[in-house]
Amino acid sequence: MEETTPSERLNPLQRFGLDVRRVRLGRRLTQKQLGTATGYSHAYVSMVEAGKVMASMKFAKGCDLAFGTNGLFEGMLTRIDEGDHPxxxxxxxxxxxxxxxxxxxxxxxxxxxxxxxxxxxxxxxxxxxxxxxxxxxxxxxxxxxxxxxxxxxxxxxxxxxxxxxxxxxxxxxxxxxxxxxxxxxxxxxxxxxxxxxxxxxxxxxxxxxxxxxxxxxxxxxxxxxxxxxxxxxxxxxxxxxxxxxxxxxxxxxxxxxxxxxxxxxxxxxxxxxx
Missing domain, CATH: 3.30.870 (Endonuclease; Chain A)
Structure with a gap:
C-alpha cells in the first residue's frame, strides 16, 4: 500500500499557501516584502501561507507579478475556486x-x-x-x-x-x-x-x-x-x-x-x- 506524502494530505488552501511560501523563499522575499508587493499585510501573507484563509484573486495576481510566474498563482486559485463548485x-x-x-x-x-x-x-x-x-x-x-x-x-x-x-x-x-x-x-x-x-x-x-x-x-x-x-x-x-x-x-x-x-x-x- 502506497503512503501519501505530507503535501498530498493538505487541503487545496494549504497546498496553495505552501506553493506561495516555496516560491517566496526561492525569490528570497520576506512575508513583509511580499505583502508590500501585493498590497496586503504581513499577517495576511502569513495566514495565506498557513492555509488559514482563502487568498483573494488580487493577492494571487500580485504574487504572479512579484514572482514573475506569468499567471501561475491566478490559475491555481481559479482551479481551486471552480473545484469547490459544481x-x-x-x-x-x-x-x-x-x-x-x-x-x-x-x-x-x-x-x-x-x-x-x-x-x-x-x-x-x-x-x-x-x-x-x-x-x-x-x-x-x-x-x-x-x-x-x-x-x-x-x-x-x-x-x-x-x-x-x-x-x-x-x-x-x-x-x-x-x-x-x-x-x-x-x-x-x-x-x-x-x-x-x-x-x-x-x-x-x-x-x-x-x-x-x-x-x-x-x-x-x-x-x-x-x-x-x-x-x-x-x-x-x-x-x-x-x-x-x-x-x-x-x-x-x-x-x-x-x-x-x-x-x-x-x-x-x-x-x-x-
Missing amino acids: SWFVPYLNLEREASKILSYATNLVTGMVQTEEYARAVFRAANPHATPEGVEDKVAARLRRREALERDKPPFLWVILHEACLRTIVGDYEVMAGQLEYLLSLTESPDFRLQVMPFSASIPATSTMPFIVLRFPDSPTVLYTETRVGGRMHDSAQTVEAALDDYDLLRAHALSPDHSLNLIKSLLKEYRA
Missing part, C-alpha cells in the same frame, strides 16, 4: 464576477452571495453529510470568495429579495441565524445594496415564483440563472429574460418596502438573540 455552477460564477447589476430572489435559504461563514458552513454540512471537515471548509471558502465582488471599487448593484421563510428557517442554530441577520443589516448601509423581504402574507402569485437570479452587464445581454436539484441553467433568450424581469417587478411590488423589511429583520434578530 461544474454546472462555474459558468454562472464567471458571469457573476462581471455583472454590473444582480437581481436575486431566494425562497428558502439566504442567497449564497451574502451568506456568512457560519451560515454557509451549516448549509454545506447539512447538504453534504458524508463530506470531510476539510471538504466542507473548502466549499465554505469558495462561497465566501463570491463576496469579493461586493468589495470592489465599483461593486455591482445587488438587489436581493428574500422570502420570509429564508429568515425563519433555522440554519445551524439561533446564534448562526443572528449573525446572518446582522450581516444583512450591515450590507444595507451600502448604496449599492437593496434588500426586501417577501412576507408570508403576500399573495400567492408573488410567492409561488421559483428562485432565480438576473445578471445585467454594461455591454452584454442580460442573463437569467435558474436552479433545480439536478443543476443550474443559464437563459439568454430575450423573451425568457424579459419574462423574468417582469416577475421581478411583481416580486418587488408585493414584497415589504426596504424600510419595513429592515424592521422585520431587526425584530427577528431580537428573537434569535433572546
